[in-house]
Amino acid sequence: MFFINMNALVAMAGMIAVLMLTRWWPLNKRVLLLFFNLAFLGVFSQKLFLFAVVYTALNYAGFLFLCRTASYRKLWFVLSIVLNVAAVSCVRLFVMEVWTHPLFDAVIWIGLIYYVLKVIDAYYFAYFLGKDAKAPALDFFNYILFVPTFTSGPILKFRDFMADTKKPYSINAAQFEEAVKRIILGLFKKIVLVTWVSTAFDHVLAGELHTAQSLFLMVCFYAWVYFDFSGYSDIAVGIGRLFGYTIPENFKKPFLSPTLTQYWRNWHATLGDWFRDHIFMFFSRKTPSRWTAAGLSILIMVLIGLWHGFTVLYVIWGVYHGLLLALENLLGSTLVNKKKVSKPYFYFRCFLTQLAVLAAIIIYGGTQETVLRIYRGLLSF
Template identity: 35%
Template sequence: MVFLIYSSPSTFLLLLGLSSFAYVVSIKITDRRLVLISSLTIPIMVLLYFKYIGLASEILSKIIPWLNIEPQITLPKPALPLGISFYTFKLIHYLVERFKGSTVQGNYIQFLLYIFFFPILPSGPIERWPNFIKQTIESKGFQWKYLSEGLERIITGLFKKLVLADILAMYSDKINTTGLSSKVYWIIVYAYAFRIYFDFSGYSDIAIGSARIFGYKIIENFNNPYLKRNISEFWKNWHISLTSWFRDYVFIPLGGSRGSFSRTILNTFIVMGLIGLWHGGAVNFVIWGMYHGAGLILLRIYSRLICPKIPQVYQNSRFSYLVSNLVTFHFVVIGWVFFTTDISQSIYILQKLFIWG
């Protein structure tokens, strides 16, 4: 919180005001749908303004000349507040759970501690309020075991980020280079796949370890995602706190997979498109999300139409696991090309990987 005040006092006051408003609303929000919708609209609009005004400006700059509109519209480019996405998602989670009456409110200081808890504010994990408030209430103060456990996790995270990820960056940073051979591009995309894993999971280790020093056990964010046998299992074990958040507050409210198959397809693409957009305000992130959405739909089709015809003995064999894991891993690896490069470079790399050898 001190860092937020120092870096941007006006932004901190805005977020503090939003938090205070949300807390006051949460007192009377139970079973009041209109109040919930109104209270959610404000933080979502703030998130859209700070994070996606650049994307809106880019779109307008391409549309306005085509429409011959004068004068040209120039949108502001505000500095992105630290952890605004994670802050907003925690706020939404808290308000929704209070609306459902599924959790206690806590006092104002406890609520602010949860919203601005610095170890997980910049980049998650997105901790849930019930787990956080339970530990806050039951806190026994500082213990030396918290320090040792926390430092061990922090050291693991630093090794992943500063050693493994940085070594792989020497290769993966060439992903926007042209004129390389197919073999080199495969090395680059493999390097990027492991780099982003070690970098992000390393950060999560540091955040979880830092929280542990203060006595908190924060939700785990990664569980060997590259060792899973299908894309659904991958997403249940990659950025776990984000995936579960979208499942609980977007996918299920949309109807999840309870309706028709066509409705399930639509819900899946909406959620994965939003997950892509959440990672950044650019078209390539949306493409990446939709790519994974297509993978999830293909898996659902495979599970319904093909999998029942395959003998159970084969499905449970080590060979089947190995093949499934390799297919899933390479599906994810190829997806990272869309994630980290623009459309033209993505197409170029995919051509080099699969067409031109």
């Protein structure tokens, strides 16, 4: 959202210039970043600013408590997670207008949807490392409020961000050039390609739908999601690097994934990694059996579906992907090594994976009425 707003881009460019001019100051990328994050959110939305500061402060207090306490650690750990999940669920109900209140602003949801994942990761870090996990309030606030990954990730890991804070701000000409090229690529995807694809999608959707039109809409929407989301990730990676922080890759050649398991390690990789890391860590500390892995796959994909939205369609999407992943686990076919199989077989498996994803991608495509209309069109020859 921010990255197609000229004022936001100018503000970030100004911040990068300030960081470069103050690189002699060891604390520049920590102290100045906090001022920038707070000022940016304050200008964008006063309600969001107030919510973000209070939410982060409360969780920092909980984080420090979990680092220091020795009594009932597991209880406090679970309670912290439950409270955060309850908070995001309540806000989701406000967005759905199940609940209403004049103080609520939907923009709060934009921040919280990714805030909560980072907060929970910090709690995991505190629970397993104890006193060694302690972090200054300055860095904790920067981690949660980090503007370049604010609305759509990639999702930062607490330990990686804390490691970056200890490094002085440093960027050479080659790194600067690479980051700027990455930002330009992302802007081209979001502004040019997304505009072309979305225009074609809307044009076809406005007409009568038969099999060919519905298939076109599904492929078109798949491209739309990819260009939009990978474009955002490209910009976030580039700006994050210019801010002095390493942002993880979110898209790792997902179209060359020969299994659905590998696909979800390459498509929105940080979200899939987050759910795998935290769910598997919580329910299975040891290497799980095939049946356990299959059950956890279903659970993880249903949770990812609910994370996107509290609707029947998202639950169906989660169950669909979960069952396919579970089947791969039970059959022992979660991985295909490109070096050990023929090229035709490898690319055929990649094609089958894309078909499996394509079959459900349109669920992201709008209202339930629109989605069902496209599916009905598939059966209209």
